[in-house]
Amino acid sequence: MQSTHDHPFTSGLISWYRQHARELPWRHTQDPYAIWLSEIILQQTRVAQGLPYYRKLLEVFPTVKDLAKSDESVLFRHWQGLGYYSRARNLHKAAKIIVNQFGGKFPTTYDEWIKLPGVGPYTAAAIASFAFGEVKPVVDGNVFRILARYFGIRTDILHNSARKEFTSLAQELIPKDQAAEFNQAIMDFGSIQCSPAPNCSSCPLSTACYAFQNKQVNQLPVKQKKTKQRDRYFNYFIFEQGNKLLVRERKAKDIWSGLWEFYLIESDQKEDLSDLLEKNGFLATYLQGALVQPMISPKVHILSHQKIHCQAWYIQVPDNLEFSKIAPYQWIQPEDFEKLGKSVLLLNLITDNLHLGIFNDSVPR
DNA sequence: AAAACGGGGAC
DNA sequence: GTCCCAGTTTT
Numbered sequence: 001m002q003s004t005h006d007h008p009f010t011s012g013l014i015s016w017y018r019q020h021a022r023e024l025p026w027r028h029t030q031d032p033y034a035i036w037l038s039e040i041i042l043q044q045t046r047v048a049q050g051l052p053y054y055r056k057l058l059e060v061f062p063t064v065k066d067l068a069k070s071d072e073s074v075l076f077r078h079w080q081g082l083g084y085y086s087r088a089r090n091l092h093k094a095a096k097i098i099v100n101q102f103g104g105k106f107p108t109t110y111d112e113w114i115k116l117p118g119v120g121p122y123t124a125a126a127i128a129s130f131a132f133g134e135v136k137p138v139v140d141g142n143v144f145r146i147l148a149r150y151f152g153i154r155t156d157i158l159h160n161s162a163r164k165e166f167t168s169l170a171q172e173l174i175p176k177d178q179a180a181e182f183n184q185a186i187m188d189f190g191s192i193q194c195s196p197a198p199n200c201s202s203c204p205l206s207t208a209c210y211a212f213q214n215k216q217v218n219q220l221p222v223k224q225k226k227t228k229q230r231d232r233y234f235n236y237f238i239f240e241q242g243n244k245l246l247v248r249e250r251k252a253k254d255i256w257s258g259l260w261e262f263y264l265i266e267s268d269q270k271e272d273l274s275d276l277l278e279k280n281g282f283l284a285t286y287l288q289g290a291l292v293q294p295m296i297s298p299k300v301h302i303l304s305h306q307k308i309h310c311q312a313w314y315i316q317v318p319d320n321l322e323f324s325k326i327a328p329y330q331w332i333q334p335e336d337f338e339k340l341g342k343s344v345l346l347l348n349l350i351t352d353n354l355h356l357g358i359f360n361d362s363v364p365r
Numbered sequence: 366a367a368a369a370c371g372g373g374g375a376c
Numbered sequence: 377g378t379c380c381c382a383g384t385t386t387t
Contacts, residue, residue: 042382050382080369083371086385119382141383149381161367162367187382197376226379227368253386303371305382346371 007151010173010182012205019194024048025054026293027184030130032106032262033064038161039123040091044084047191053082064106067092068099085341087267090118110136121163126183133177137170141161148221149194152210158224182355229305233270236296236312236335236349237263239286240358242319249338249340251328255303260340261328270309284351286323291316298348312349314356326356 004013021027024047026038037057041050057078067075072092079088089329094116098106105112109132114124116143121139126135133305137143142155147166155162173183193203198217206212239246239262246263265280273292277284295312302308317323338359342350350359 039382044370044381044383045372046374046381081372084374084383086370087383090384118384122383126382138382141380142382158367183382191382195375223380253369257370302373305369307369 006175007173008208009205010175010209013185013189014175014181015176015192017181017188017205017216020188021184024190025051026130028166030131032108032127034058035127035131035139036106037091039126040118041082043087043123045082045223050082053079064095064098065104067095072258073340077339080259080341081344081347083254085120089258093117094119106131108132110134118193121167128313129179129183132179135171135174135176135330137167137174137179138183138186139167140187142187142194143170145196145221146186146190146194147209149198149217150205150209152214152216152220154220154222157221158223161191227305229303229307231309233267234308234310234345235265235267235271235276236261236310236346237265237283238285238294238312238314238358239263239317239323240315241317241321241323241331244333245337245358246323246326246329247337247340248329254304256343258341259343259346260337261342261346263326270311273313286317286321287315289318289321295308295349295356296347296352298352299350310345310349313351319329 012199018049026035029035038050038054039135041054041057050201060078061070061075066218069093073088073090075088079085096235097116097352098104107116108128110124110128113119114121119127125134125136128136142156143165146163147153147169148157151169153165153169157166161348171184193199194205195215200206200209200212203212209215237246247260248263249260250258263281265276267276267279271279273294278286293316295313295314297310300307300309
């Protein structure tokens with residue numbers, strides 16, 4: 001099995017893996033569909049978080065054909081809570097390409113896979129190696145970290161040139177007859193052994209590891225500081241009239257595109273209700289004679305690069321009040337709204353305010 | 366080359 | 377609080 005001229009890193013890694021491999025459902029198959037789905041889900045997502053979504057999506061969409069013929073909104077609803085929603089959009093787009101242009105036949109090579117939307121260098125390498133045995137190394141956060149430490153590489157892993165450099169090294173290390181196993185192994189090694197806070201004392205590779213031998217484990221890999229997050233202020237107005245809610249789909253190039261929400265006024269600082277009414281005169285007319293109740297707001301919602309400060313009010317509009325010119329907002333029944341994808345911020349807002357009776361105790365989650 | 370894109374878990 | 381995760385796309 002094992003080539004005698006493997007690099008010590010490679011032989012040590014494979015040996016470690018044979019004792020410590022994680023038990024993961026997508027490792028029991030060579031079905032490109034299941035592997036592709038798992039890899040999209042796992043982009044920037046921990047296994048534990050993605051696992052339930054993987055099982056559910058495979059159940060709802062057993063084949064690429066089921067996915068391609070489905071309505072995108074159904075996929076979004078199932079993707080709800082997983083984040084990075086453009087993944088769902090690209091997954092759906094790629095499914096349609098595979099079914100409508102490729103006759104339902106999956107690509108079999110890295111070069112073909114990477115042309116599909118949502119499939120970049122990492123995912124193409126993962127699918128090509130796991131499903132088809134192609135000798136392409138996966139290069140993700142784990143690989144950057146492991147190779148930077150073991151070989152003492154100081155290239156900033158967020159720099160443009162880093163991928164080329166680490167891919168080139170990984171390509172030398174990956175065994176031609178065990179590409180898939182090497183790639184699986186390096187993922188588990190990065191997750192279990194050489195994690196961000198590594199377990200060097202039990203590591204079989206430590207004697208040859210540059211970072212460990214030079215006490216630089218905490219300095220490697222080198223990674224540029226992240227940009228600081230922006231503060232945003234979301235003021236939601238939950239308008240209800242005749243058992244219908246005023247909602248819209250977010251479509252801008254912004255967070256949560258494709259998800260649904262209530263009437264939103266964004267401000268650049270915290271505003272109280274009177275300020276908001278003053279600056280949005282038309283709102284005041286809608287609130288004439290309406291019952292306005294402040295809602296319990298979720299705590300500040302933290303994203304990678306934004307802090308969303310949220311306030312909300314529940315507005316019961318009298319049936320006789322004309323409520324016009326609200327595009328792109330539309331009136332919808334709560335049970336239909338439940339079927340649409342929503343941000344976790346909105347889900348928290350809803351669950352925190354069940355006492356208002358807006359959703360008749362049915363939690364849209 | 367840099368920024369945008371979610372949510373959650375580990376420390 | 378900070379870091380960062382089986383990254384990709386857009387600017």
